[in-house]
Amino acid sequence: MKALTFSCLWALMWLAQFSYAHEIKEPQRIVALAPHIVENLFAIGAGDRIVGTVDYADYPAQANEIERVGGYYGINMERLLSLKPDLVLAWKTGNKAEDLAYIEKLGIPVAYSNPDQVDNVADELRKLGELTHLKTRADRVATEFEVKLAAIRASQQDKLPVSVFYQLWPEPMMTVGGNTWINQLLTICHADNVFANSETDYPRISIENVLVSKPEVIIIPDEKSKKPQPQIDWRQWPELPAVQHNQFISVNADLLHRFTTRMLDGLSEMCGKIDISRKQIQASK
Structure with missing residues (x-):
C-alpha cells in the first residue's frame, strides 16, 4: 500500500508540474x-x-x-x-x-x-x-539503409537455396518460425528455415525434431546472457547433413536480433557465411 501511495504521489507531482499537448x-x-x-x-x-x-x-x-x-x-x-x-x-x-x-x-x-x-x-x-x-x-x-539492403538482396538473388536450422536458444531449445524477423533475414540469404512452417513464432523443439528436419547448415547466434548457456555437441548425431558436411555458422545476435541499421552488417556477414557453406556443400556432392 505504501508503494502504491508513493507512486500516486509521484504521478500527482508530475501532472501538477507539467502539462502536455x-x-x-x-x-x-x-x-x-x-x-x-x-x-x-x-x-x-x-x-x-x-x-x-x-x-x-x-x-x-x-x-x-x-x-x-x-x-x-x-x-x-x-x-x-x-x-x-x-x-x-x-x-x-x-x-x-x-x-x-x-x-x-x-x-x-x-x-x-x-x-x-x-x-x-x-x-x-x-x-x-x-x-x-x-x-x-x-x-x-534511412535512404542509406534502403540502398544497402537492396544491394544485399541483389547479391543473393541467384543463390541456390540451402536448408538451415537457426538455434535461437539451447535450453530450452528454441528456434524461429516463418513469421519472424530472423526468418526474413534467412530468406534474403536464400536459406530455407527447416522450421518455417511451425505454428508458433518461437517454437520449443527437441533434438529429435532437428534430426527429422535434416538441416544442411546449423546457425548458432552468439547471444548475450547473464549466465553461461549449455553447449550442444551436434557432432553426436552424424546422420545430420550439417554434421556430415561440417557446416556450423556463428552469427552476431546483437546485430541480427535488433531492428537497427547495424542489422545489415549482421545480415551481410550471415549471408557471406551461408554462401561459403553453400559452396562447400555443393562441392562435396
Missing part, C-alpha cells in the same frame, strides 16, 4: 524503452536527448551511461517519472502493456516502435526523425 514541439528528454530505439536515436543524431532506457541498451558506447528504468520484467515508474521525460518511445511487443497504459494514463506522450518487416527499419528512422525534428538526418540514414 498532444504534440511535442521538439522533445529534449526522451525515455527509450528498447535497445533498438536507443540505437536508432543515436543513428539520427538524437542520442544526447535520451535520459532513460532499459537493460541491454548498450550501443553505441555512450548508451551505457544512460539511466536504467527497467527491462523485460517491467518499468520502474517512480524512476521513469523522476527523469521528467517529455516523450517516451516504447516497443509495443517488447514492453508490458500494463506499463505502457499507465504511462499514457499519466498524460506523458508515448510514441510506439513496432517494426515487423526488415524494410520497416527505414520507416522507423524516418518516424523518429519526425518526432525529434531531425528529418533531414533521419531521411539520409
Whole structure:
C-alpha cells in the first residue's frame, strides 16, 4: 500500500508540474524503452536527448551511461517519472502493456516502435526523425539503409537455396518460425528455415525434431546472457547433413536480433557465411 501511495504521489507531482499537448514541439528528454530505439536515436543524431532506457541498451558506447528504468520484467515508474521525460518511445511487443497504459494514463506522450518487416527499419528512422525534428538526418540514414539492403538482396538473388536450422536458444531449445524477423533475414540469404512452417513464432523443439528436419547448415547466434548457456555437441548425431558436411555458422545476435541499421552488417556477414557453406556443400556432392 505504501508503494502504491508513493507512486500516486509521484504521478500527482508530475501532472501538477507539467502539462502536455498532444504534440511535442521538439522533445529534449526522451525515455527509450528498447535497445533498438536507443540505437536508432543515436543513428539520427538524437542520442544526447535520451535520459532513460532499459537493460541491454548498450550501443553505441555512450548508451551505457544512460539511466536504467527497467527491462523485460517491467518499468520502474517512480524512476521513469523522476527523469521528467517529455516523450517516451516504447516497443509495443517488447514492453508490458500494463506499463505502457499507465504511462499514457499519466498524460506523458508515448510514441510506439513496432517494426515487423526488415524494410520497416527505414520507416522507423524516418518516424523518429519526425518526432525529434531531425528529418533531414533521419531521411539520409534511412535512404542509406534502403540502398544497402537492396544491394544485399541483389547479391543473393541467384543463390541456390540451402536448408538451415537457426538455434535461437539451447535450453530450452528454441528456434524461429516463418513469421519472424530472423526468418526474413534467412530468406534474403536464400536459406530455407527447416522450421518455417511451425505454428508458433518461437517454437520449443527437441533434438529429435532437428534430426527429422535434416538441416544442411546449423546457425548458432552468439547471444548475450547473464549466465553461461549449455553447449550442444551436434557432432553426436552424424546422420545430420550439417554434421556430415561440417557446416556450423556463428552469427552476431546483437546485430541480427535488433531492428537497427547495424542489422545489415549482421545480415551481410550471415549471408557471406551461408554462401561459403553453400559452396562447400555443393562441392562435396
